[in-house]
Amino acid sequence: MPPGGTDAESDRVAAETLAASTKDLEEHAFAISSLVASLRPIAADLRVDPEPFRLQLPNVWHLASDVEAVLPAGVTALDVADVLHPTAAVAGTPHRRRGAARRRAGGCGPRTLRRSRRLARRLRGR
Incomplete structure (x- = not known):
């Protein structure tokens, strides 16, 4: 189709x-x-x-x-994901509401990103 x-x-x-x-x-x-x-x-x-x-x-x-x-x-893909997620298309606007929506959903917040960075460093052996 x-x-x-x-x-x-x-x-x-x-x-x-x-x-x-x-x-x-x-x-x-x-x-x-x-x-x-x-x-x-x-x-x-x-x-x-x-x-x-x-x-x-x-x-x-x-x-x-x-x-x-x-x-x-020094700006990583995770930094980009942090400022973009969730997008207005997903979470609407104004932008200040996105952080609350992200926290409620357990999304890609700063704590998650820090853990992801540590995991990425460990996987790379650093």
Whole structure:
């Protein structure tokens, strides 16, 4: 089955409807804005696609944007995960509520990241 449709025509209509949806475009812009605001303190040279593109997944179409950034020395993937998780797309906004949601869910908070870093060092033999 094509993403978003039961045949090629309904799939095409689903993709075009998504690309023209003011609601979906606004939600995507909000999520990207939140992502960039979260990355700005730890990253440099942030670049974001000016317009989202349609991403074809196995059973649905999704709006997506490529985001690139340069991380300074010492900033790890775990640091990035800590500032991004959960994203606005998952936990909503404002950002200050994300920490509470993350704590309630037992997510990827600072304590979890410290344990993960220690585990990573042990696995690498350091």
